[in-house]
Amino acid sequence: MKRYRALAEELAATIRAGTLRPGERMPSVRQLCRDQRVSPATAMHAYEALEAAGYVESRPRSGHYVGRAWQTPPAEPRRTRPPAGSTRVEISELVFQILEGVRDREVVPLGSAFPSPALFPWARLARHLGSSARRMDPWSTVKSLPPGMDELRHQIARRYLAFGCQVAPDEIVITSGALEALNLSLQTVTRAGDTIAIEAPTFYACLQAIEQHGLKALEIPTRPREGIDLDALEKAIGRHAIKACWLMTTFQNPLGATLPEDKKRALVKLLARHEIPLIEDDAYAELHFDEEPVKPAKAFDEAGLVLHCGTFSKCLAPGYRLGWAAAGRHAQALQRRKITSTLATSIPIQHAISQYLAEGGYDAHLRRLRQALAQQHAAALRALREHFPDGYRVVPPAGGYFLWIELPDDVDALEVHRLALHEGISVAPGPMFSARGGFRCCIRLNTGHPWTDELDGAVATLGRVVRRLARGK
Amino acid sequence: MKRYRALAEELAATIRAGTLRPGERMPSVRQLCRDQRVSPATAMHAYEALEAAGYVESRPRSGHYVGRAWQTPPAEPRRTRPPAGSTRVEISELVFQILEGVRDREVVPLGSAFPSPALFPWARLARHLGSSARRMDPWSTVKSLPPGMDELRHQIARRYLAFGCQVAPDEIVITSGALEALNLSLQTVTRAGDTIAIEAPTFYACLQAIEQHGLKALEIPTRPREGIDLDALEKAIGRHAIKACWLMTTFQNPLGATLPEDKKRALVKLLARHEIPLIEDDAYAELHFDEEPVKPAKAFDEAGLVLHCGTFSKCLAPGYRLGWAAAGRHAQALQRRKITSTLATSIPIQHAISQYLAEGGYDAHLRRLRQALAQQHAAALRALREHFPDGYRVVPPAGGYFLWIELPDDVDALEVHRLALHEGISVAPGPMFSARGGFRCCIRLNTGHPWTDELDGAVATLGRVVRRLARGK
Numbered sequence: 001m002k003r004y005r006a007l008a009e010e011l012a013a014t015i016r017a018g019t020l021r022p023g024e025r026m027p028s029v030r031q032l033c034r035d036q037r038v039s040p041a042t043a044m045h046a047y048e049a050l051e052a053a054g055y056v057e058s059r060p061r062s063g064h065y066v067g068r069a070w071q072t073p074p075a076e077p078r079r080t081r082p083p084a085g086s087t088r089v090e091i092s093e094l095v096f097q098i099l100e101g102v103r104d105r106e107v108v109p110l111g112s113a114f115p116s117p118a119l120f121p122w123a124r125l126a127r128h129l130g131s132s133a134r135r136m137d138p139w140s141t142v143k144s145l146p147p148g149m150d151e152l153r154h155q156i157a158r159r160y161l162a163f164g165c166q167v168a169p170d171e172i173v174i175t176s177g178a179l180e181a182l183n184l185s186l187q188t189v190t191r192a193g194d195t196i197a198i199e200a201p202t203f204y205a206c207l208q209a210i211e212q213h214g215l216k217a218l219e220i221p222t223r224p225r226e227g228i229d230l231d232a233l234e235k236a237i238g239r240h241a242i243k244a245c246w247l248m249t250t251f252q253n254p255l256g257a258t259l260p261e262d263k264k265r266a267l268v269k270l271l272a273r274h275e276i277p278l279i280e281d282d283a284y285a286e287l288h289f290d291e292e293p294v295k296p297a298k299a300f301d302e303a304g305l306v307l308h309c310g311t312f313s314k315c316l317a318p319g320y321r322l323g324w325a326a327a328g329r330h331a332q333a334l335q336r337r338k339i340t341s342t343l344a345t346s347i348p349i350q351h352a353i354s355q356y357l358a359e360g361g362y363d364a365h366l367r368r369l370r371q372a373l374a375q376q377h378a379a380a381l382r383a384l385r386e387h388f389p390d391g392y393r394v395v396p397p398a399g400g401y402f403l404w405i406e407l408p409d410d411v412d413a414l415e416v417h418r419l420a421l422h423e424g425i426s427v428a429p430g431p432m433f434s435a436r437g438g439f440r441c442c443i444r445l446n447t448g449h450p451w452t453d454e455l456d457g458a459v460a461t462l463g464r465v466v467r468r469l470a471r472g473k
Numbered sequence: 474m475k476r477y478r479a480l481a482e483e484l485a486a487t488i489r490a491g492t493l494r495p496g497e498r499m500p501s502v503r504q505l506c507r508d509q510r511v512s513p514a515t516a517m518h519a520y521e522a523l524e525a526a527g528y529v530e531s532r533p534r535s536g537h538y539v540g541r542a543w544q545t546p547p548a549e550p551r552r553t554r555p556p557a558g559s560t561r562v563e564i565s566e567l568v569f570q571i572l573e574g575v576r577d578r579e580v581v582p583l584g585s586a587f588p589s590p591a592l593f594p595w596a597r598l599a600r601h602l603g604s605s606a607r608r609m610d611p612w613s614t615v616k617s618l619p620p621g622m623d624e625l626r627h628q629i630a631r632r633y634l635a636f637g638c639q640v641a642p643d644e645i646v647i648t649s650g651a652l653e654a655l656n657l658s659l660q661t662v663t664r665a666g667d668t669i670a671i672e673a674p675t676f677y678a679c680l681q682a683i684e685q686h687g688l689k690a691l692e693i694p695t696r697p698r699e700g701i702d703l704d705a706l707e708k709a710i711g712r713h714a715i716k717a718c719w720l721m722t723t724f725q726n727p728l729g730a731t732l733p734e735d736k737k738r739a740l741v742k743l744l745a746r747h748e749i750p751l752i753e754d755d756a757y758a759e760l761h762f763d764e765e766p767v768k769p770a771k772a773f774d775e776a777g778l779v780l781h782c783g784t785f786s787k788c789l790a791p792g793y794r795l796g797w798a799a800a801g802r803h804a805q806a807l808q809r810r811k812i813t814s815t816l817a818t819s820i821p822i823q824h825a826i827s828q829y830l831a832e833g834g835y836d837a838h839l840r841r842l843r844q845a846l847a848q849q850h851a852a853a854l855r856a857l858r859e860h861f862p863d864g865y866r867v868v869p870p871a872g873g874y875f876l877w878i879e880l881p882d883d884v885d886a887l888e889v890h891r892l893a894l895h896e897g898i899s900v901a902p903g904p905m906f907s908a909r910g911g912f913r914c915c916i917r918l919n920t921g922h923p924w925t926d927e928l929d930g931a932v933a934t935l936g937r938v939v940r941r942l943a944r945g946k
Contacts, residue, residue, distance in 0.1 A: 054839025098811055103614060117611030127926070129821055139578060140588030175650050180815040191667050192687060192844015208813040212666060319614025319820035321649070336569055340681040342653040346819045347792035348602055 006047035007036060011046065012055050015066055026056055033213060052374045053171065053396050054381035067382060074384070077255075077393040077406035079229065082200035082219035082438060084124040086240060089211040089435045096205045098417065108458040111417070111426030114251075115448030116403050117318060119372055125317055125356060128300040132351040141347050144337040147331070148174025148324070148345060152354040154325055154403025156310070156340040159357075164295040167308070171331040173338055174324050176345045178283045178311035181325035183209050184341065185307040188247065188327070188334045189277040190215055194243035197236060199228050200407050201255045201404075201433035201442070203281065206246050218242060222396045224404070227257035230266055237274055237297050244277045250294045251284040254433050254444035255404045261295055278306045279329065286315035286366055288399040289374040312353055312445030315366060320349050356400045372450065379451035380459070383387075387456075387463035389470060401448030407441045411469045416443055419465045425458045474667055475763075477518035478507060484519065485620070487530050488539055490821035491887060499529055499537040513917040525762060525847045526869045527842060527854035540855060542891030547857070549878035550728075552702065555911060556749045557693035562684040562908045568677045571890065575899045576731050581931040584890070586726075587943050588874050588921030590791060592845055598790055598829060605824040620804070620809040621647025621797070621818060625827040627757035629783070629797055636758065637768040643848075644804040647797050647813055651756045651784035655684050657814065659719065660778040661800070661807045662750040663688055670709060672701050673916070674877075674906030676726045677752065679719050683908075690908040691715060697868045697877070700730035703739055717750045723767045725849040727906050727917035728877045729870025734768055741773040750803065750825035751779045754946055759788035759839055761872040762847040777801030785826055788839060793822050844872050851895065852924035853932070860929075862937035874921030880914045884942045892938045899930045 015018050027035065032043040045066050050056045056064045102111050105420045120423075140149070147153065153169040160167040175181040180203070190196065192214035198206055200219035218240055221229045228247055236242065249259040249267070259267065271278050282296050298308035307330055311323035322345065327334040356362065380403060381396055393406035407413065413429035420427050428446075430439025451454060500508065505516040520537050529537045575584050613622070619628065626642040633640040648654040651742045655678070663669065665687035671679055673692035683690045691713055694702045701720055710714065721738070722732040732740065744751050755769050757894035771781035780803055783844050784796035795818065800807040811817075829835065853876060854869055865881035882887065893900050901919075903912025922928060 025738045092809065092813070096492075096812075098610050098810075103615065103618065105616065112615075114615055117614055120611065122609070122611050123607065126606035126609070126821075127601060129606045130599060133599035133602045134596065136595070136599070138593065138595050138791075141590055142576065142585075142587055143578065144792070145576065176815045176819070177817070179813075183814050187685070204499060205813060205816075212660070212810070212813055319817065320616070321815070321817060321819040336565065337685070339569075339572075340652075340678060340685055340792070341563070342815060344792065346649070346794040346822050348599075348824065349819050376494075448717070 002171045003038060004042045007032070007042065007046040011050055011158050011282055012315070015055050020066045021431055022066050022068050024066045024105055027468065028063055028064060039278070040241070040460040053198045054378055054385060057382075061147065067385070074281070075393045076395050077224040077404060077442070080200045080221045082221060082434070083436060086216040086218040087435050089207050089217050089436065090209055091204060091207045100430065104154050105388065106424065106453060107421070107423040109449060110445045110455075110458060110462070112446045112448070113378050113428075114318060115314060115373070116256040116450060118450060119448070120316065120318060123362070124361065125352065126211050128355045128359070130196045132355040134350045135350060136351050138350070144177055144347050144350060145344050146173055147250065149347070149354060151358075154348050155298070155354060155357045155389050159177040160326070161241060162171070163293045164299040167298070167326045171328055172324050172326050172329060173335045174322070175338060176323065176342060177313055177321040178205060178281065178309050178323035180342065181309035181311070181323045182279060182281055182336050184232060184247070184337045185325055186213060186215075186244065187290070188330050189244045189279070190339055195240050197233060197242045197245045199247055199252060199255075201254055201430065201439050201461065203248065204432045206281070207435055214400060219435055222252075222255060222257060225257055226263065227252045227255060227259045230241040230263055230270065233267070233271060234270055234457065237270070237276070242345040244279060245271060246279040246281065248281045248283070250282055250295045251287060251311070251337055251397055251400035253284070253400070254402055254428065256395065256400055256402050258294055258398060264295065264297040265300045268297050270308065272303040272305055275305070280306055282307045282308055283311050284400040285310060285381050287370060287373055289370060289377070289382045290398060296401070298326065303330060307334070315369065316356070316362065316450050317353060321346070322349055322353050371381070373448065376401070376447045376449065376451050377403070380445060380447040383456050387460040387468045389463065394465070403444060403445045403447055405441065405443050405445060407461045407466055408470050409468055410442050413440055415469055416462070419469075420462055423465070425461055427462065474703045476511060476517045477522065479524040480505070480511060480515065480519040480908060484523060485526065488490055488528050493539045495539050495541050497539045499539060500750060501536055505662070507683060512835060521847075525850055525851040527858060529612070530855070548866045549868050550697040550877060552693045552696050555674045555694060555907070556909060559668045559689040560908050561692040562680050562690050564908065565684055566679060567836050567839045568681060568905050571902065571905055574894050579897065580894070581898040582922060583918045583928075583931060583935070584901040584922070586793060586901075588846070589923060591923060592842055592921070593789065593791060594834070596640070598793070598836065601828045601832070602821065602825040603829040605884060607823045609824050613824070617820050617823060618817050619646055620622050621645070621806045622820070622823040622827060624831075625823050628827060628830045633799070636766045637772040644801055645797050645799050646804060646808045647795070647818045647823060648811060649796065649815060650786055650794040651754065651782050651796035651899040652678055653815065654782035654784070654796045655719070655752060655911045657756055657807050657810045658752040658782060658798055658800065658803070659686060659717065661803050661810055662717045662752070662780070667715050668941065670706060670715045670718045670729070674719055674727055674903065674912050676721065677905045679754070680908055683911070685898045692908055694727075695728060697728060698730055699736065700725045700728060700732045700738070703736055703743065704742070706709040707743055710743070710749070715749055717752060718744060719752040719754065721754045721756075722770045723755055724760060724870055724873035726757070727875055727901065729868065729873055731767060731871060732932070737768065737770040738773045741770050741779065745776040745778055753779055755781055756784050756787050757873040760782060760846055760874065761845060762843060763871060767872070768795070771799065774801060780807070788842065789829070789835065790826060792821070793826065794820055795826050798934070809877070846921065849874070849920045849922065849924050852874070853918060853920040855927075856929050860933040862936065864943070865939070874919060875919045876920055878916050878918060880916065880939055881943050884914050884939055886913055886916050888942055889935070889938055892942075893935055896934050896938070901936065929934065
């Protein structure tokens with residue numbers, strides 16, 4: 001563990017123990033440096049982490065204070081226990097109904113799947129779009145058919161290095177967003193009737209894909225911090241003919257969980273032993289709050305069995321629809337699927353993003369974006385503490401922009417959704433993330449929007465709704 | 474029939490009869506005006522049509538002459554006779570092999586599916602891409618999720634009026650190119666195992682879609698000018714549980730055939746009687762050589778059963794990947810399919826094309842494009858007459874950029890393809906367009922490239938290859 005993390009843990013323990021109470025002043029950075037023999041940077045970093053987790057608040061020119069809303073930290077959600085056995089999925093109708101309600105810009109988007117458009121470098125992207133289109137060789141419309149533009153694939157391959165991955169440009173297929181990459185991956189490695197292992201809860205688009213391709217879902221239990229339970233997965237592999245896994249191993253949507261590195265290694269090994277392809281949805285890879293990127297399972301893939309799907313939609317250019325699959329040994333088959341389903345990904349878009357990546361500025365943008373998301377996260381956690389009745393459970397994730405909240409057992413998330421929407425607020429109710437309508441007492445909140453009084457008010461309203469439903473039983 | 478058409482037909486008959494012989498001077502425009510009592514414009518138009526069909530050549534400042542290469546016009550290809558009964562499709566491997574060979578820019582692209590990139594308004598498109606992206610409201614990345622950008626859907630709906638169609642913006646779903654629209658349409662109205670009626674020959678992407686979705690193809694005979702044989706289709710409907718038709722009723726790829734208006738009306742009526750959806754691929758709609766657009770079958774659809782798929786890829790912006798489906802009663806289901814497979818179509822691309830359409834210039838571009846394609850067509854037909862051995866069959870289509878050529882029965886198109894590729898020339902061999910490897914003696918030639926000596930030389934080389942193979946037997 002990094003020094004600042006250890007320091008933050010120590011201070012958090014002091015707060016949890018009640019030694020330092022809500023509203024009390026924390027030791028100054030200078031004090032910490034002296035007492036703990038750390039550098040000012042480490043002390044600052046520790047406070048940032050504590051702030052992100054909601055333990056402390058900083059006041060300009062005054063220092064750090066124990067969070068006013070902080071009493072005892074909420075408990076963690078429990079390990080999930082989806083029913084055993086695989087199942088056909090019929091989720092789409094529910095999901096579509098809920099998504100419809102979320103699109104209205106007047107509705108407070110706590111149920112949205114998207115980060116705020118305000119966080120992205122639109123002017124710069126527009127400049128690249130115009131100038132790269134002007135310079136584009138018209139013949140590249142033929143040349144950049146799948147697998148896609150060479151230069152872009154090289155840049156993506158280079159970027160994998162920071163994530164501890166050796167990915168050859170040759171195994172990268174450019175797609176129209178991560179969702180296409182995931183769907184093509186699924187179609188490449190399965191046939192109708194096959195059983196697919198997924199996390200419970202899981203991203204609803206995964207359930208929809210399984211439903212539409214006539215597959216069966218096998219939901220594997222997860223832990224709130226670490227995600228998929230590998231023992232449970234191994235047992236499931238022993239019992240079922242699993243043809244593929246579709247997992248989010250980092251900042252999982254909706255949990256926010258991240259499988260630790262050693263478990264990612266074990267996961268890849270386990271699947272390789274059984275020759276099971278892993279479709280790894282890594283849409284939030286760039287949104288880590290820590291400085292260090294998180295290695296994907298792909299980093300440990302020696303057999304070429306991991307189809308790693310990435311995107312620029314969450315970290316750079318929402319709506320541009322540019323993603324990719326690094327598909328290992330399945331790259332050629334996936335490329336062919338791409339050709340027969342949507343032919344190519346928009347060539348000017350490929351050029352523009354490639355030019356943006358080449359020109360630099362991406363890292364600076366990412367630093368700002370990550371900081372903004374971490375702050376919004378902290379603000380949302382604070383608002384929850386302030387406005388939600390006791391008894392809810394949550395784990396602050398280390399990246400992404402979702403919070404998965406387990407409400408008291410007797411609170412029906414679909415009711416929360418319905419009542420909240422009535423008040424002009426959306427939430428994503430747990431059953432959207434389940435093949436069999438599970439997670440009835442869970443909701444996913446979007447923290448991808450710059451925090452405002454309106455959002456704070458929306459959380460307060462949600463808190464009242466939850467309180468009412470908890471009492472009503 | 475328009476006056477100029479009638480006049481052209483008359484003159485062509487005179488040539489066919491041998492009254493006017495190759496190299497002889499045709500009546501001057503003034504003479505025609507006087508003798509036939511037509512306007513100079515009509516006379517000019519008639520000569521343009523004759524030139525496009527290869528009957529005459531114009532010599533600058535000298536007038537029109539009977540085409541030197543013209544002896545007797547080549548015969549029409551025969552009505553096709555695919556084997557009866559539906560079949561699973563396994564075409565992809567062959568198609569991919571052939572497409573691979575076509576991507577090399579050094580290869581003369583007679584086998585290509587794309588028109589020359591030189592024919593499109595790139596600078597203007599680039600300007601719109603840059604400026605519309607600069608002006609784009611970032612929130613439109615959420616707002617323009619499927620069915621897509623409102624303004625663009627309105628513009629497309631308005632454009633349908635010129636084609637005699639009443640299409641509501643509400644039934645239009647924006648897609649990433651026509652191929653996505655077609656695939657989504659197919660998935661919307663079928664399930665694995667269903668039987669789909671298609672033309673024989675048909676566009677290979679249709680065969681690949683049928684293969685990948687586990688459907689069965691029922692190939693219906695066609696005539697070289699008119700396309701699908703409606704009597705045969707009606708009989709097939711009586712014998713098989715056909716769940717959908719996937720047809721190109723205008724400038725069919727590869728035939729170039731166009732189903733006449735009354736037969737389109739009959740087709741729609743026939744399918745409505747049996748509640749069979751029609752997936753109408755109308756990718757070449759804008760590429761008519763005549764002034765008048767050709768009505769699609771969609772124009773006669775009262776039951777909402779026609780899913781009409783269009784695109785800007787062939788007429789305005791190749792590689793931008795912007796298409797749509799006007800999906801009638803299936804619009805909502807198709808929109809949902811779109812959301813779950815690729816989520817959205819690139820928003821800046823939607824904005825750019827919408828801005829281009831709004832600003833005007835589209836019609837002027839289309840006029841230039843159509844004229845260029847008609848001229849290239851005529852040049853290709855002339856080159857065929859000059860360089861191909863007698864006995865090939867071809868119909869000059871009224872739009873698009875393909876020629877379907879039936880070679881003597883003993884010439885193997887796959888051999889033609891192989892030998893031609895060896896000489897640096899691609900062709901699209903007939904079996905690519907058949908569910909069961911039919912059309913062994915047919916090839917499709919691309920006339921979408923400005924005519925050059927290189928192309929003329931390539932046709933000469935092809936002619937030699939054909940001659941060699943015909944003799945070899």
